[in-house]
Amino acid sequence: MTITKEASSTANPSPASFLTQANALFIKNLTYQKRNIWSSVRLIAIPLYLCLVLATIQALFDIHVNNSAENRCGCQCMDTTKDGKCERESCGLEYSSQNQAIFCAFPNPPPLLPLLHIPPSVTSSSIDSCTRTGSCHVTILFTGNNPSQLGAKVRCVQGLTPWRNNSTEVNDEIFKGYLQGNQEENINYEIVAAYDLLDTDKKNFNVTILYNSTHKENLVDRRVKFVRVPRLVNLVSNAYLEYLKGKGTKILFDFVKEMPKKETRLRMDMASLIGPIFFTWVILLLFPVILTSLMYEKQQRLRIIMKMHGLGDGPYWMISYAYFLVISTLYIISLMIFGSAIVAAYLYVFGTGLLGLFLFQFLIEELSFPSFSLYRGLYEFSQYAFQRNLNGMDGMKWKDFSGTAMDKVFSIIIVEWFLALLATYYINRVSSSTKERPFPFLRNPFKKIPSPQRISVEQQGSEVSVEMEKLDVAQEREKVEQLMMLEPCTTSHAIVCDNLMKVYPGKDGNPPKMAIRGLSLAVSSGECFGMLGPNGAGKTSFINSMTGLVKPTSGTALVQGVDICKDMDRVYTSMGVCPQHDLLWETLTGREHLLFYGRLKNLKGSDLNLAVEESLKSVNLFCGGVADKPAGKYSGGMKRRLSVAISLIGNPKVVYMDEPSTGLDPASRMNLWTVIKRAKKHTAIILTTHSMEEAEFLCDRLGILVDGRLQCIGNPKELKGRFGGSYVLTMTTSSEHEKEVERLVQDFSPNAKKIYHIAGTQKFEIPKEEIRISEVFQAVEKAKSSFEVFAWGLADTTLEDVFIKVARTAEAFNVFS
Known part of the structure; x- marks a missing residue:
C-alpha cells in the first residue's frame, strides 16, 4: 500500500520468514476464534450436557437396579421399634433367595475333596x-x-x-x-x-x-x-x-478351597456399558468443526489468496495443525473434567455408535482391521471399566495398557496419523496446479497431456496471414525474446510472459479449448498495463495462470526474474492480488485483514500499524468505526475497496487487479483510481477492466485480447490514432426520415459507414480525410429546414470505439478463417 514517505523508507522489503508467516496466521486464527467465542462455548457445553444426561441415566439405574433388594444379600429384620421401624437387621445366606445368595459374604469357604467329577451317562x-x-x-x-x-x-x-x-x-x-x-x-x-x-x-x-x-x-x-x-x-x-x-512319585492333593469373599452388591456401570455409543459422538463432534473451518477457507478461496500474498505451505499447515490440536486437547480435557466430576464415562454419536456396536462389532474386536482402531479403543475402555466396576475396582490405568489390546490400538492410531499426514500433504500438492506431484509413481499413466509443440505450430500458422495487421504485437514478441536472452535477474521488467499458452482439455466429446494462444508481454516496474477484451477472451485465464491458480500448458512467465512454472512460492512473496470476487473472512474486521496480510509482507511494529492506518484512510474505510466492523457487514463497494487495499499493502513488486472498481459509485471509483495511480510508482500492475474510462485514467499501455490472442498493444492515444482515423456522426430523427439522413451523409462523405441503427437513431463513421468539421455543421443546418432533427452530434473516436472495432474485426476474421 502506498503510505507516507517516512513509513515507506522504514518498511522491510525482504520476504517474510517462516516464523513471521506462522505468527501472522496464528494471530489471525486467535482473532477469528475470538469472533466465534460463543460458538466455542456452545460446543464445549455439549459434552457437559451429555455427561449430565448419562449421569441421570446412571442415577436412575442405581435406584431401580443396583440398590434394589434383589441385587444384594438377603436380610431379615430381627428387632423392631414401637413405630414399626426395623432396629436391627441380620443378613446372610439363610435369609437370601437363590438370586441374592451370590451377593452374600462367604468368609470361611469349606474345603472340597480333590475328586475328579465324572459326568453322568446320558443314555x-x-x-x-x-x-x-x-x-x-x-x-x-x-x-x-x-x-x-x-x-x-x-x-x-x-x-x-x-x-x-x-x-x-x-x-x-x-x-x-x-x-x-x-x-x-x-x-x-x-x-x-x-x-x-x-x-x-x-x-x-x-x-x-x-x-x-x-x-x-x-x-x-x-x-x-x-x-x-x-x-x-x-x-x-x-x-x-x-x-x-518312575512310579510312586506324585504331588499330594488334599483339598480345594474357594477364596473368601465379602458381601457385595450389584454394581453395573451403565456409563461404561453404553460409553462407546456416546463417547465417540463427543470426540468426533469436533471433527466437522475443524473440517468446516478448513473447507471454508478452501471453498471461499481464502487459502489461495493467502498463498498469493506470501503465506507458504509450511507455516499454514504447522499453525493449522497446532491450532486445531490445542483446541481438540482443551476440548477433551474439558470433557474429562465434566465426566470425572459426575462419575460418568463419555458419549458418542448415536447413529455411528449403534452402527459400530451392532453391525461392525466383529471388526471392532479384530485388531487386524485398522480402520476401526478408534472404536476398538473405546470398546476396550468400556469393557474394561464395566468388568472392573462390576467387581468393585477402579477402571483402566496407564499401567494396564501393556496387558490389554490398547498398546496395539495406539500403535495402529500412530501409523494412521502418519499416513494421514502423508495423504494430506500429497493431496495439497496435487490440488496446487503450479506444483509437481511429490510422488511421480502415483501419476495416472493413461492421462493424455496436450502437446505444446503441436499446438504452438498451429497457433503460429494461423497468425501468418494477419501478422501485417499486428505489427505492434510482433514488436512486443521480439522485445520479450530479447529480454529472455538476458539473465533473468538483470532484466528491468517486473513481468515477462514468453509465448504463454493455456489449453483446457476437451470433455464429453468437445475439442480442447485454447484460452490463451501464445501471449508474449513485458511489463516494467512502475507501469500499469490494462487488459481489455470481450467476455471469454481469455483475460481471467491469463490472470489465473500468472497468479498460480492454473498451470500454463506451454510457455512461461518471469516475475522479478522467477519462473512461475518452477518456483511459484517465491513469486508469491512479492505479489499482491485483487481478485474479481472479494475473498474475505466474514467475522474479521477490515483492520484485522490488513494486519494479517501486512504481517505476511513482513511489516512489523510501528511500520505495520502505520501502513494499515494509511491503507484504511486511502480507501475511505477509516472513519466512523468502519475499520473495526466485521467484513461481513460491509457493503459490496466497501468490500471491493478493502480487497484493493489488501492487494497493495506492503508495497508488493507485482499486483494483479481483476476489475477493481466493479460496483463502486463514481466518487469512490475516482478515489480508488487515485490510490492505484499513486501505488504504481514502484509496482508493476496488470489490470483487467470493462470500463474504458478506467483504462484511460490508469493504464500506461493497453492490450486488447480476443479469442486468446493480443490483437493490438499500445498507449490509449496510439490506439485511438491507429484505429480511430474517423469521426462518429450521431443523428436522431423520426423513423420516416431515416433514408433522408443516409442521403445527407453520403452527399458530404461517400465512404461513410453506418455502424449503429435503432428507432430513428443512427451512427455513421466518417473518414477524417474526406471532410472538414465546418462542412458537417453546414449540411446539418441545411437539412433541418427539410425535416425535423431531434438531436445530433459529431465526436472524435473514443477508446470504446477502438475496442468495438478491434473486437469485431478479430471475431469476423476468426469466423471467416
Missing part, C-alpha cells in the same frame, strides 16, 4: 449297566507330537486312554461325548477330559487341558467346574512326574 441303558456292574467306563483323550507320551490314570473307574491325531478331533469328541455318549463294542463310556501334550518331552512340560465346560448358572455346577480343573491339573502333573522319576 438309560448305560445307567442300568453302571448299576449292575458298579462301574462305568470313562475316557481321557490324548494328543500331541509323540504318541508314546505319558497318560494320566483315573482310579475307582474303568478308564480308557485313546490317542487322537490332533486337538480338533479331541474337541469334537468331548462335545459329542458329553451330549450323546459313545457306544463302542457295546461298552458305555463318557469323555471326562483331554490332554494336548504338544511338544512335551523329558525337558519340556507343555500341555493344554480340554474339558466340557457346559453348565447351568447355579452354585452347584459352578462348584463342580471349580473342582474339576485343579484335579485335572494334578493328574497330568503326577503322570509327568512318574514319567520322569
Whole structure:
C-alpha cells in the first residue's frame, strides 16, 4: 500500500520468514476464534450436557437396579421399634433367595475333596449297566507330537486312554461325548477330559487341558467346574512326574478351597456399558468443526489468496495443525473434567455408535482391521471399566495398557496419523496446479497431456496471414525474446510472459479449448498495463495462470526474474492480488485483514500499524468505526475497496487487479483510481477492466485480447490514432426520415459507414480525410429546414470505439478463417 514517505523508507522489503508467516496466521486464527467465542462455548457445553444426561441415566439405574433388594444379600429384620421401624437387621445366606445368595459374604469357604467329577451317562441303558456292574467306563483323550507320551490314570473307574491325531478331533469328541455318549463294542463310556501334550518331552512340560465346560448358572455346577480343573491339573502333573522319576512319585492333593469373599452388591456401570455409543459422538463432534473451518477457507478461496500474498505451505499447515490440536486437547480435557466430576464415562454419536456396536462389532474386536482402531479403543475402555466396576475396582490405568489390546490400538492410531499426514500433504500438492506431484509413481499413466509443440505450430500458422495487421504485437514478441536472452535477474521488467499458452482439455466429446494462444508481454516496474477484451477472451485465464491458480500448458512467465512454472512460492512473496470476487473472512474486521496480510509482507511494529492506518484512510474505510466492523457487514463497494487495499499493502513488486472498481459509485471509483495511480510508482500492475474510462485514467499501455490472442498493444492515444482515423456522426430523427439522413451523409462523405441503427437513431463513421468539421455543421443546418432533427452530434473516436472495432474485426476474421 502506498503510505507516507517516512513509513515507506522504514518498511522491510525482504520476504517474510517462516516464523513471521506462522505468527501472522496464528494471530489471525486467535482473532477469528475470538469472533466465534460463543460458538466455542456452545460446543464445549455439549459434552457437559451429555455427561449430565448419562449421569441421570446412571442415577436412575442405581435406584431401580443396583440398590434394589434383589441385587444384594438377603436380610431379615430381627428387632423392631414401637413405630414399626426395623432396629436391627441380620443378613446372610439363610435369609437370601437363590438370586441374592451370590451377593452374600462367604468368609470361611469349606474345603472340597480333590475328586475328579465324572459326568453322568446320558443314555438309560448305560445307567442300568453302571448299576449292575458298579462301574462305568470313562475316557481321557490324548494328543500331541509323540504318541508314546505319558497318560494320566483315573482310579475307582474303568478308564480308557485313546490317542487322537490332533486337538480338533479331541474337541469334537468331548462335545459329542458329553451330549450323546459313545457306544463302542457295546461298552458305555463318557469323555471326562483331554490332554494336548504338544511338544512335551523329558525337558519340556507343555500341555493344554480340554474339558466340557457346559453348565447351568447355579452354585452347584459352578462348584463342580471349580473342582474339576485343579484335579485335572494334578493328574497330568503326577503322570509327568512318574514319567520322569518312575512310579510312586506324585504331588499330594488334599483339598480345594474357594477364596473368601465379602458381601457385595450389584454394581453395573451403565456409563461404561453404553460409553462407546456416546463417547465417540463427543470426540468426533469436533471433527466437522475443524473440517468446516478448513473447507471454508478452501471453498471461499481464502487459502489461495493467502498463498498469493506470501503465506507458504509450511507455516499454514504447522499453525493449522497446532491450532486445531490445542483446541481438540482443551476440548477433551474439558470433557474429562465434566465426566470425572459426575462419575460418568463419555458419549458418542448415536447413529455411528449403534452402527459400530451392532453391525461392525466383529471388526471392532479384530485388531487386524485398522480402520476401526478408534472404536476398538473405546470398546476396550468400556469393557474394561464395566468388568472392573462390576467387581468393585477402579477402571483402566496407564499401567494396564501393556496387558490389554490398547498398546496395539495406539500403535495402529500412530501409523494412521502418519499416513494421514502423508495423504494430506500429497493431496495439497496435487490440488496446487503450479506444483509437481511429490510422488511421480502415483501419476495416472493413461492421462493424455496436450502437446505444446503441436499446438504452438498451429497457433503460429494461423497468425501468418494477419501478422501485417499486428505489427505492434510482433514488436512486443521480439522485445520479450530479447529480454529472455538476458539473465533473468538483470532484466528491468517486473513481468515477462514468453509465448504463454493455456489449453483446457476437451470433455464429453468437445475439442480442447485454447484460452490463451501464445501471449508474449513485458511489463516494467512502475507501469500499469490494462487488459481489455470481450467476455471469454481469455483475460481471467491469463490472470489465473500468472497468479498460480492454473498451470500454463506451454510457455512461461518471469516475475522479478522467477519462473512461475518452477518456483511459484517465491513469486508469491512479492505479489499482491485483487481478485474479481472479494475473498474475505466474514467475522474479521477490515483492520484485522490488513494486519494479517501486512504481517505476511513482513511489516512489523510501528511500520505495520502505520501502513494499515494509511491503507484504511486511502480507501475511505477509516472513519466512523468502519475499520473495526466485521467484513461481513460491509457493503459490496466497501468490500471491493478493502480487497484493493489488501492487494497493495506492503508495497508488493507485482499486483494483479481483476476489475477493481466493479460496483463502486463514481466518487469512490475516482478515489480508488487515485490510490492505484499513486501505488504504481514502484509496482508493476496488470489490470483487467470493462470500463474504458478506467483504462484511460490508469493504464500506461493497453492490450486488447480476443479469442486468446493480443490483437493490438499500445498507449490509449496510439490506439485511438491507429484505429480511430474517423469521426462518429450521431443523428436522431423520426423513423420516416431515416433514408433522408443516409442521403445527407453520403452527399458530404461517400465512404461513410453506418455502424449503429435503432428507432430513428443512427451512427455513421466518417473518414477524417474526406471532410472538414465546418462542412458537417453546414449540411446539418441545411437539412433541418427539410425535416425535423431531434438531436445530433459529431465526436472524435473514443477508446470504446477502438475496442468495438478491434473486437469485431478479430471475431469476423476468426469466423471467416
